[in-house]
Amino acid sequence: MPASPHTLKTTVGTLSLDNPFILASGPPTASGDQIRHAFRLGWGGAVTKTIVPDSMEITDVSPRFAAWKGEDTGLLGFENIELLSKRDLACWTGEIAAIKKEYPDRVLIASIMASPDPAEWRDLASAVVDAGADAVELNVSCPHGMPERGVGAALGQHPHLVRGVTHAVRDAVEVPLVVKLTPNVTDILPVAEAAVAGGADILAAINTVQCLMGIDLDTLEPLPSVAGAGTYGGYSGPAVKPIGLRIVSQIARELPVPIMGVGGVSRWQDAAEYIAVGASAVQVCTAVMWRGAGIVRGMNEGLAGYLAERGLSGPGALRGLALPRIGTHEALSRDASSRARAEHPERCTVCGRCVTACRDGGSGAISIGERAVAIDEGRCDGCGLCALVCPEGVMVVRRG
Ligand SMILES: Cc1cc2nc3c(=O)[nH]c(=O)nc-3n(C[C@H](O)[C@H](O)[C@H](O)COP(=O)(O)O)c2cc1C
Missing domain, CATH: 3.30.70.20 (Alpha-Beta Plaits)
Structure with missing residues (x-):
């Protein structure tokens, strides 16, 4: 059955998307031109690289990436120790306004992070919303660099801090509020519940998983090595998809909140899996860095074909269909061997x-x-x- 062009339209809370593929915050959304390029290729939405107050010093190191590759050089896992956007707020508000004018039908989400002071979060959120952002995503989940300054995952691991910062931004803006969660916690539910209690409309899960990619056995330098030394970074790409699926499904089973699935999406099948465990849309970062933003064409085609083949009217009809089959170990059958x-x-x-x-x-x-x-x-x-x-x-x- 040929796929109808409308098959991929979907909603995440009150956000309407042409298709469920959203560029995640990261290098592919570091500039307005990259976001425009992605929109031309067919992405339903984009989350800007995380915008910070001008007072927050951001200086990246190099190199800042390491990869675990399969025998055929295909990517298995990816580590980054990159910080947040180096562009100032005025640059971003100008870009947000211009992109929304050119692409009014695409969803543009501004990712923000500020110091633990709620007033800084409020000011930043108000500025990006005044510029025209459709939604604000709170980055309380970056696992490297920022936690040493008391922000990023240092905030996101504590439910009361997540609730506080979400509540502060909720008071300042009317647009949908997304809270992006860190997987670096033992139990995701207290943090997810705190975000919702603080006023989050949508949850995004997951940010990167804290990792140490490896050691160069000739030099004993950690990878990536910055002038001979290393640190813990954020793990992403295909290897983290099982962690993302676990976390998205755990939230979807317990909380009636729209979720964006993030982590290891590189094929339409990955997106379909996230949707089947409760996500309303997916965000993609590493696969775009590895293979380019053009992968959205194949992902859109593949997902539309799958939905049409199964007689599903759109991504919304697939949402959560696998959830009733996910339960406790105790509940698994011992009869069917x-x-x-x-x-x-x-x-x-x-x-x-x-x-x-x-x-x-x-x-x-x-x-x-x-x-x-x-x-x-x-x-x-x-x-x-x-x-x-x-x-x-x-x-x-x-x-x-
Ligand atoms: C190099 C790099 C930079 C990133 N920068 C940000 C960022 O600025 N803000 C943010 O919220 N997430 C950032 N992320 C995390 C991604 O948005 C995403 O949550 C994570 O990489 C998992 O998705 P993926 O497997 O599709 O990459 C970054 C990821 C990578 C690989």
């Missing part, structure tokens, strides 16, 4: 990976017989490891 099967023996190259994995990490149920794998049904406990390590798709795990 699964077993390994060699379902496509003709593809088997007898590489032995399933045998080794099952012997050293499973129940020792697989052996190589007459140039084919043999499964001891009595020993197999259906853990699923063999299907995951098999490079040819021979091994599968089926119920019963």
Whole structure:
């Protein structure tokens, strides 16, 4: 079934979007020209690089990125130790006004961060809203550099501080208020609840996960190395998607608040997964840095095709459909047991990976017989490891 051009229209609270793809705050939204370029390519919205008061000193280090790449050089995980926008407030208010004039139908969200003083947050929020921003996103979640100054994730890890700053901005502006949450907490719910209690209309989850990408074993320098030294940074890209999905679903199960899913979205399938666990839209940063803002075309096409194929009228119809299937471990069935099967023996190259994995990490149920794998049904406990390590798709795990 061909996808209707209207299929992707969606809403996040009172914000209406042409499609659920929003550029996240970061290098792809560091300037007005980059945001215009993204809007020309078809992004439904954009969140500016985080704007700070002119009094807040922002000096970046270099290099400030490190990447964990797969064997085919595809990106697995990405670390950054970048700070916030280096452009002053007057530059941003001018850009916001100009972009909204050129692209009135796209959603432009201003990300802000100020010192712990609520008055600074209020002033900044009022300035970007007066310039024409459709919504304000509070960055209480940057995990590097800023926490050392008592802001960013240092605020976002404490529910009472999140509530206080959200409440201060809520009093100052009428537009929808987004609070962007840090994943660097043990339990997301107290912080999410505090943001909502403070007046947040929308939650965005997640900002980056605090990390240390690695050590250069020749020099023993941490990565990225800034003149031989390193620090803890923010982890993003495909590797953090499972953390983002967990957090978005945990919020969606408990709170009736619209959510923007962020973290590791690089294909339309990732967006569909976030929506299925309760997100109303997704934000994307690292995938755009890696492959360019043009990826939105394929993501729009792919998501529209998927929705049409499933007979869903739009992203809103997919929202939360997977949630009833996510519950406690205790509630999982112990009756339906699964077993390994060699379902496509003709593809088997007898590489032995399933045998080794099952012997050293499973129940020792697989052996190589007459140039084919043999499964001891009595020993197999259906853990699923063999299907995951098999490079040819021979091994599968089926119920019963
Ligand atoms: C280099 C870089 C800079 C970022 N800068 C900001 C920022 O200024 N404000 C903010 O709220 N998030 C910032 N982020 C976090 C992203 O908006 C996003 O939450 C995170 O990277 C996870 O999404 P992703 O996997 O699509 O990148 C930055 C991320 C990266 C990689």
